[in-house]
């Protein structure tokens with residue numbers, strides 16, 4: 285049997301556990317839940333109704349409220365909490381991690397203050413070699429996945445054997461992972477698409493048309509590419525599932541929390557009111573300032589990201605965002 289711990293029993297942690305138990309009969313999953321009621325419901329009724337009221341979970345998926353107990357004995361530890369809380373949680377489990385465990389990030393954010401990608405936060409806080417870390421990212425809206433709607437994804441790891449091992453564990457009839465060794469490109473794609481989805485959500489909220497949204501997505505991908513290349517990522521990764529694929533899914537879907545957050549901001553809610561209204565995390569709102577700061581450090585232009593930051597921080601009205609973006613100096617499309 286393969287024992288997998290999943291830290292985070294929200295939307296994506298629960299859905300990923302379902303992928304793993306659907307993928308292989310010999311996988312046992314232990315979910316860590318913060319609340320006793322959630323853990324009890326998973327253990328006793330095989331349900332996590334707050335996130336997926338109608339989805340039955342496997343009996344091979346159990347839950348605990350003790351994160352160290354979840355990771356003890358697990359050969360794979362998957363982390364699926366909001367990015368800004370990852371470090372504190374890792375500090376709670378570091379001592380219980382098995383010496384050869386592989387740690388997998390499902391998160392799509394950048395740590396505020398340090399500007400570190402999630403794989404870097406995991407390596408640093410757990411004292412692990414980057415060789416033992418993998419990242420899963422792609423057009424993977426959790427609600428569609430628990431309904432077994434087919435999708436593809438990327439498993440990225442510096443060590444191709446680690447990527448292959450995780451891909452093997454999560455290959456299900458409706459989930460097709462591709463491996464990649466470009467961890468930087470995959471993570472940057474996942475982080476920035478959330479910010480672009482907030483911008484597209486603002487367009488939706490303002491009733492702006494499809495040409496505008498397609499322009500934001502395309503130029504959003506251009507600025508994602510610029511940042512990824514500056515950090516050492518590879519262009520083709522951004523044309524792939526963790527870049528364009530996830531950008532299209534998140535920007536176009538009403539299921540996206542980032543898109544929803546953008547719509548609510550356009551309706552005039554403050555970021556705090558948006559967070560209060562939504563029970564799930566919108567990483568783009570939380571990570572936008574850190575991304576803009578990192579881009580500035582590397583002298584990378586990210587005008588859409590900067591506009592989202594300025595709206596979130598109250599320096600720009602949503603209604604003025606279009607004029608700001610349209611009024612910039614003309615440039616060549618080929619210029620990266």
Ligand SMILES: NC(=O)C1=CN([C@@H]2O[C@H](COP(=O)(O)OP(=O)(O)OC[C@H]3O[C@@H](n4cnc5c(N)ncnc54)[C@H](O)[C@@H]3O)[C@@H](O)[C@H]2O)C=CC1
Nearest residue numbers: 292293294295296297364365369391392424425426564565
């Ligand atoms: N939901 C989705 O469709 C997808 C989400 N992701 C990414 O996965 C990560 C997790 O997202 P979701 O599961 O969707 O979020 P969620 O909001 O549905 O669940 C987050 C989980 O973390 C726990 N949590 C919240 N605050 C915490 C804290 N301060 N400390 C420890 N635990 C805390 C919650 O109790 C919950 O179990 C995010 O980075 C997101 O961008 C990636 C792909 C798909």
Ligand SMILES: O=C(CO)COP(=O)(O)O
Nearest residue numbers: 422423424425540541542
């Ligand atoms: O990352 C996701 C899909 O791949 C989920 O997007 P949201 O967090 O915007 O819902």
